[in-house]
Amino acid sequence: MTYITEFLKTFEEQYMVSFFILLGTLLVLLGANALLGKRIKKLEDLKIRDEKSVKALALPALRFIKRIAIPLLFLASLSLFLNSVSFAEGVHRIVQIVFAVIMTIIIVRSVNKALELSFSKYFEKEYANREHEKNLKPLLSFVKLLLWVIGFLILVSNLGFNITTALAGLGVGGIAVAIAAQGILGDLFSYFVIFFDHPFALGDFIVFGDKSGVVERIGIKSSRIRVLSGEVLIISNSDLTSSRIHNYKQMQRRRVVSSITIPYETPIEKVQKVTGFIKDAIADVKTIEGVLCDRSHFQTFGASALVFETVYYVPSPEYLIFMDVQQEINLALLKKFTEEGIKFAYPTQKIFTVPV
Structure with missing residues (x-):
């Protein structure tokens, strides 16, 4: 209760103006966020109806402003407010902790939103492979979770806790997991090779080794090839990318x-x-x-x-x-x-x- 009393007394005496400026900034940002939300929804409805217009080109920019720029602006305004005031020692420690938590949440959330926007922007293109989009969504969720874990560890470290032992344990555990799952990781990296290098796509007729057929599915660990004799050949991505592949679909003549x-x-x-x-x-x-x-x-x-x-x-x-x-x-x-x-x-x- 003493900390709360000191906190309220400080605001009443010195920092009421700064507080109302922060509050006004927050209200403006919330209003802008609401307006942007309505505008984005309207443009998304236009896109669903396949109505191409110049306004639809602004959709990625509006999403960026709403999901990334506005939270970062709020963080910047909060930082300026806290730098312009001084608190008692006990109150100052509490404010630092709260600000560190808010900053970590906003930064990690902004990075995750940037990944989502990049992901959705790429798969909005006509040539993008929808099967790849489905396969990458779980991986995107894993990356976002990993970013939250990293953000949490950085937050704990900034608050003064020693995380060296925890990191060492995670490092040893990570090495053990990597050794145990090296085959799976090899297939995963091979999937990235297929995804980014595009040696073949769904529907392509390919010849590899002594096998040939049409690509029906490209998974994170394995791919499915409909061979000429009719059955489906399931082959790991690492075996597939290590072979010499003849892609007849990309042959122009x-x-x-x-x-x-x-x-x-x-x-x-x-x-x-x-x-x-x-x-x-x-x-x-x-x-x-x-x-x-x-x-x-x-x-x-x-x-x-x-x-x-x-x-x-x-x-x-x-x-x-x-x-x-x-x-x-x-x-x-x-x-x-x-x-x-x-x-x-x-x-x-x-x-x-x-x-x-």
Whole structure:
């Protein structure tokens, strides 16, 4: 009761003006906070209705002011007020403790809000992966909890308590946990590699090792790949990132190398026309526009036939489109060769016998 009496006496005699200034500042900040809350809600409603406007661009700034700037302004005004007054020794200690608690809460809360705003801002972008957003939310909660623990330890240290022993214990315990969970931590760091480096995303067709399939889920510890045979392959993120990955979804066009063979008995005038027939078949593709012939040549004399090699590009990464294009080209060549009387070669072997 003595401390309270001294505290009230100090205010009545010297610091009533400073107190009312602090109170007025607090009321202004609370009013601004309420107005910003209404404005933010209105802009969020506009965003839900997909109404794009210049005002919607101010939404992140308003969130920053409401959740971070205003609490920090209050902390600054409280600090100025406390620096402008002096208290009795016992009261001063209580004020220091209360101010340290308020400062810790506001600073840690502001840092957490900044993380939330950065998180939500990133996943508001069109290219952001919603599955990653779901996976990262528990991790974000863990980081926020860790910040509160760090803030609490700093507060306790500033209040004069010795936390060296506690920190040493936490350090030893942390090392033990890290050793026991190094596999899990490895998968977690691999998840961060996938998240930030984007070697593949959901829906991508990838080939790694002797496996290939479509990415269906990317988890914090493991990923799920729908392989070509139909089953789901569950593989740890560390195993996946340590492999060489071929990502066919990010391929802008597919390079195709094709070979055909014709018999040695084919007349030379027909042999000379083969590359022209191949180029015409590629140019006439109807499956997709933009199929481009890079080259077509009489490559070599094979063991039992003349070999023609052709390279062309399909402007799509889709495997089914590639197969449709190849089928259309093959049918066109089969029809043209039949009309021209050109046969396709197949492995043959001539055996010469010498009469004895």
